[in-house]
Amino acid sequence: MATVELRGIKKNFGTVAAVNGVDLLISDGEFLVLLGPSGCGKSTLLRMIAGFEKPTEGDVLIGGAVVNDLPPRARKIAMVFQSYALYPHMTVFKNIAFPLKAQGVAKAQVPQKVEWAASLFGIGHLLARKPRELSGGERQRVALARALVREPSVFLLDEPLSNLDAQLRASARDELQQFQRRIGTTTIYVTHDQVEAMGLGDRIAVMKAGQVRQIGTPQEIYDEPADTFVAGFVGSPPMNLMRHREYILGFRPEDFHPRNAINGAVKTAPFKFNVSRVEYLGADRLIYGTLVGDYSDQKVIARLPVTVTEKVDAGARYDFTVPERELRFFDKTTELRTSPQPV
Amino acid sequence: MVESFRTWGARLTRASILGVLTFFFAFPFLWMLITAFKQTGDLYDLQHNPFLFYEPPTLEHVKRLFYETLYGQWLLNTAFVGVLVVLITIALAVPAGYALGRLSGGWGARLGIGIFLTYLVPPTLLFIPLSRVVVNLHLDDSLWSLVLVYPSFTVPFSAWLMMGFFKAIPRDVEEAAMIDGYSRLGAFFRVVVPISMSGILTVAIFSFTLVMQEFVYAVTFISSVRNMTVGIGVPTFLVHGDVYFWGSLMAGCFIASVPVAILYNFFVDRFISGFTMGAVK
Amino acid sequence: MEASTSVAHPQNSASRAKSRASILDSESWLGWLLIAPAVLYITLLVGLPFLMALYYSVSDTTTGGGSMGFVGLRNFTAVIGTPKFQTALKNTLTFGLISQVLILILSNALALALQRDFPGRRLIRFLILLPWVAPISIGTIAWLWIFDSTYSVLNWILRLTGLVQGQGYMWLGLPHLAMGSIIAVNIWRQLPLATVILLAGYGSIPQDIHDAAAVDGAGFWRHFFQVTLPLILPITLVALLFGLIFTFTDMVIIYNLTRGGPFDTTQVLASLAFYTGIAGGDLAEGAAIALFLFPLLLAVALGFLMIAHRTEVT
Numbered sequence: 055m056a057t058v059e060l061r062g063i064k065k066n067f068g069t070v071a072a073v074n075g076v077d078l079l080i081s082d083g084e085f086l087v088l089l090g091p092s093g094c095g096k097s098t099l100l101r102m103i104a105g106f107e108k109p110t111e112g113d114v115l116i117g118g119a120v121v122n123d124l125p126p127r128a129r130k131i132a133m134v135f136q137s138y139a140l141y142p143h144m145t146v147f148k149n150i151a152f153p154l155k156a157q158g159v160a161k162a163q164v165p166q167k168v169e170w171a172a173s174l175f176g177i178g179h180l181l182a183r184k185p186r187e188l189s190g191g192e193r194q195r196v197a198l199a200r201a202l203v204r205e206p207s208v209f210l211l212d213e214p215l216s217n218l219d220a221q222l223r224a225s226a227r228d229e230l231q232q233f234q235r236r237i238g239t240t241t242i243y244v245t246h247d248q249v250e251a252m253g254l255g256d257r258i259a260v261m262k263a264g265q266v267r268q269i270g271t272p273q274e275i276y277d278e279p280a281d282t283f284v285a286g287f288v289g290s291p292p293m294n295l296m297r298h299r300e301y302i303l304g305f306r307p308e309d310f311h312p313r314n315a316i317n318g319a320v321k322t323a324p325f326k327f328n329v330s331r332v333e334y335l336g337a338d339r340l341i342y343g344t345l346v347g348d349y350s351d352q353k354v355i356a357r358l359p360v361t362v363t364e365k366v367d368a369g370a371r372y373d374f375t376v377p378e379r380e381l382r383f384f385d386k387t388t389e390l391r392t393s394p395q396p397v
Numbered sequence: 398m399v400e401s402f403r404t405w406g407a408r409l410t411r412a413s414i415l416g417v418l419t420f421f422f423a424f425p426f427l428w429m430l431i432t433a434f435k436q437t438g439d440l441y442d443l444q445h446n447p448f449l450f451y452e453p454p455t456l457e458h459v460k461r462l463f464y465e466t467l468y469g470q471w472l473l474n475t476a477f478v479g480v481l482v483v484l485i486t487i488a489l490a491v492p493a494g495y496a497l498g499r500l501s502g503g504w505g506a507r508l509g510i511g512i513f514l515t516y517l518v519p520p521t522l523l524f525i526p527l528s529r530v531v532v533n534l535h536l537d538d539s540l541w542s543l544v545l546v547y548p549s550f551t552v553p554f555s556a557w558l559m560m561g562f563f564k565a566i567p568r569d570v571e572e573a574a575m576i577d578g579y580s581r582l583g584a585f586f587r588v589v590v591p592i593s594m595s596g597i598l599t600v601a602i603f604s605f606t607l608v609m610q611e612f613v614y615a616v617t618f619i620s621s622v623r624n625m626t627v628g629i630g631v632p633t634f635l636v637h638g639d640v641y642f643w644g645s646l647m648a649g650c651f652i653a654s655v656p657v658a659i660l661y662n663f664f665v666d667r668f669i670s671g672f673t674m675g676a677v678k
Numbered sequence: 679m680e681a682s683t684s685v686a687h688p689q690n691s692a693s694r695a696k697s698r699a700s701i702l703d704s705e706s707w708l709g710w711l712l713i714a715p716a717v718l719y720i721t722l723l724v725g726l727p728f729l730m731a732l733y734y735s736v737s738d739t740t741t742g743g744g745s746m747g748f749v750g751l752r753n754f755t756a757v758i759g760t761p762k763f764q765t766a767l768k769n770t771l772t773f774g775l776i777s778q779v780l781i782l783i784l785s786n787a788l789a790l791a792l793q794r795d796f797p798g799r800r801l802i803r804f805l806i807l808l809p810w811v812a813p814i815s816i817g818t819i820a821w822l823w824i825f826d827s828t829y830s831v832l833n834w835i836l837r838l839t840g841l842v843q844g845q846g847y848m849w850l851g852l853p854h855l856a857m858g859s860i861i862a863v864n865i866w867r868q869l870p871l872a873t874v875i876l877l878a879g880y881g882s883i884p885q886d887i888h889d890a891a892a893v894d895g896a897g898f899w900r901h902f903f904q905v906t907l908p909l910i911l912p913i914t915l916v917a918l919l920f921g922l923i924f925t926f927t928d929m930v931i932i933y934n935l936t937r938g939g940p941f942d943t944t945q946v947l948a949s950l951a952f953y954t955g956i957a958g959g960d961l962a963e964g965a966a967i968a969l970f971l972f973p974l975l976l977a978v979a980l981g982f983l984m985i986a987h988r989t990e991v992t
Contacts, residue, residue: 106892126892126893132893133890136886141890143909152904156891156900200894407898414788419806421866425820425866428824432823489715490716496712499709516923518724521927522728522968523727525961525965526730530730549723612814612815612930617956628814629815632819632934641823643823643826654816654817657812658808
């Protein structure tokens with residue numbers, strides 16, 4: 055159990071600044087997700103916490119102590135790699151036992167610890183197999199067991215679910231979160247998948263171009279995005295953003311409904327919507343089109359749940375609205391969140 | 398790699414291993430170069446520091462090499478044999494490598510092993526019967542005997558290298574060509590060969606160096622000095638009984654080794670990738 | 679592989695429209711067709727002479743081309759008993775095994791040292807390759823000059839550093855020194871290729887595995903012996919096999935450096951076969967000597983390949 059703190063971390067590769075000033079405090083037992091597109095620096099940040107890269111500037115603290123000069127093995131951390139990095143020539147048992155042996159754990163204790171870790175993930179029956187004989191999901195669990203057996207202070211996970219089939223990913227996500235709740239170890243998780251991030255994290259740090267744009271709970275990130283990048287990155291389909299007068303206006307597709315479908319008591323902002331295409335997705339309908347009038351034909355998407363039965367056809371124009379409290383306003387130049395403006 | 402390499406002790410070990418071994422490898426060539434340009438008096442004076450030039454460097458050894466021996470002729474002979482053998486090797490090994498890499502089923506892997514086994518039968522065994530064959534074909538003392546026989550050790554490994562290179566080319570490219578209207582063979586010539594040009598060049602350079610290296614067959618089949626290749630001319634002819642013209646000898650050695658090495662150096666990376674590709678069956 | 683079906687392509691004018699599958703489409707036939715010239719050539723120039731060598735070894739052929747009568751295993755029995763054969767056999771084993779063990783250790787050390795990038799790496803790599811690319815006879819002559827009994831630069835350096843008094847060593851003139859010298863030259867010659875092959879092997883291990891071992895806490899030796907070494911074992915065995923075959927069948931170094939001397943102490947089977955068969959004119963006996971190693975090499979090769987196959991992990 056430990057806190058992890060990053061102070062003023064910068065990392066340059068030659069002239070490229072992969073990480074450009076990050077300050078982060080992760081509490082003991084917290085599940086923090088580093089979310090961002092490729093190239094945003096999240097993996098580099100993780101590798102600096104692990105000790106594979108040295109920060110160009112700044113300090114990494116684990117459990118309150120500066121660890122910049124400590125090699126990975128001295129940091130009491132465990133890491134699960136995107137490729138799982140299982141030792142291909144060793145059995146599952148030996149894979150899990152390897153860190154114990156490296157730390158000099160007494161020979162007699164090794165088998166019971168290995169079995170404990172294996173049983174936590176339900177792979178006790180696979181101990182004699184080699185990695186190439188396992189499925190993707192099984193390999194992932196072996197990687198987790200190997201990480202767990204060291205009883206580390208911090209878990210580092212680098213996109214561990216991205217190599218799994220889509221169906222497996224949801225159940226793996228569920229298991230992972232339950233497991234973390236049970237064990238209670240501080241966990242730092244890197245992903246580019248915002249659904250994963252929203253589902254797993256206690257807090258999410260959204261990164262772009264080497265900096266953290268916003269850090270908060272999933273609800274904070276979603277409901278109160280700090281800038282247009284966060285607003286557009288989280289949420290599927292992304293928030294509708296459009297230039298309007300001297301600011302940028304934003305609203306989420308699920309808040310964009312036909313006027314008739316909204317309770318009359320709610321204050322709303324009106325829009326004229328030219329529909330170009332309708333996608334029927336089962337539980338929702340996605341309506342694609344453009345806004346007319348002040349909004350100079352900018353493209354927007356509406357998401358209507360199946361409970362909204364209003365008929366919407368491609369090629370027609372409709373009166374749509376957004377509740378005023380769901381409107382978000384961003385500064386035109388800095389793209390940061392600003393206070394509400396007249397629409 | 399491993400974190401511990403960053404420590405000073407490790408750095409020192411690494412540097413010393415590299416230093417000692419690199420010196421071990423390169424020193425003879427440095428020594429060749431110095432000897433080639435040292436004047437005879439300076440060279441054979443036991444009191445002199447062998448690394449210093451007490452008299453100004455001279456071209457007399459190089460001159461003697463080219464004007465008083467048949468070294469120039471040997472270089473031409475080697476080039477002649479080399480080019481022809483490379484062409485034959487490419488003609489045989491490129492299609493064979495393709496067959497092994499693409500069109501094989503189970504027998505492909507087995508043939509691959511068979512190629513290895515060819516090297517178990519080395520020139521130091523085959524030269525005995527081949528010497529008879531060469532005589533019977535009236536090719537004894539002719540460079541054509543070498544042209545005939547050399548592909549026997551260039552082709553197997555070249556085929557294996559090409560197999561590796563071809564495996565690295567995705568099948569999609571050929572299939573696209575076949576949809577566009579080529580037969581498989583047409584796709585091979587029109588699409589695959591141009592893409593693997595650098596691999597073919599690598600094989601060419603590698604085969605050429607093998608030809609330059611070869612000693613056993615050359616010394617067995619060639620007897621007259623005129624027809625010697627550089628690999629046997631230098632050791633056998635420039636060494637007159639017990640009087641060795643070391644200056645010219647070393648000049649000859651340097652010229653016969655370093656330029657080709659420079660050329661080879663450009664292709665080494667591709668050679669390695671072809672080798673590993675072929676090893677991953 | 680079945681013949682592929684025809685393809686219709688009205689638009690593409692550059693293509694040769696074939697409406698029927700031809701032999702050029704058939705995978706199996708095409709395969710045989712492409713590989714046939716190479717296979718034919720190798721059969722004629724390796725397979726046949728090999729059979730001829732087998733025959734010579736059980737005949738009484740000489741370079742004069744006289745009789746070619748069958749004499750059974752007489753050549754083998756006659757030569758195996760001779761002291762010169764037995765010395766040659768012993769020398770071959772000494773030369774081969776010591777060389778390979780040293781090459782194995784040194785190539786690993788060198789490959790490890792070359793892992794990280796550093797300034798001048800390309801130049802170092804070029805220098806390291808020189809002994810391999812230079813024609814073997816040429817390189818050997820350079821060493822002949824370095825080992826020269828009177829003018830050896832090596833002796834000069836040793837005298838300078840005070841490590842030796844007087845004239846210095848007769849590198850090629852004393853039995854154990856001569857063996858040491860040819861082993862050194864053999865290592866000089868083969869180490870580059872072994873290193874390059876090992877480098878390729880090291881490069882094929884994904885970096886993730888090294889990172890995982892670092893996180894798991896493995897120190898340098900545990901990391902090397904328990905993680906790295908098992909993963910490069912297949913390619914190491916291949917390199918070792920090539921090296922062994924090459925060393926056991928090499929005669930160039932001995933021919934140019936010591937001529938088998940002094941007093942046969944550096945004569946190996948390959949050079950003995952040459953001197954007997956070509957210089958001596960007794961093709962039959964030469965073939966018998968040369969063939970002696972063949973079954974051994976074949977067994978070793980098959981053994982190695984089987985082990986290499988079994989240690990493959992992916």
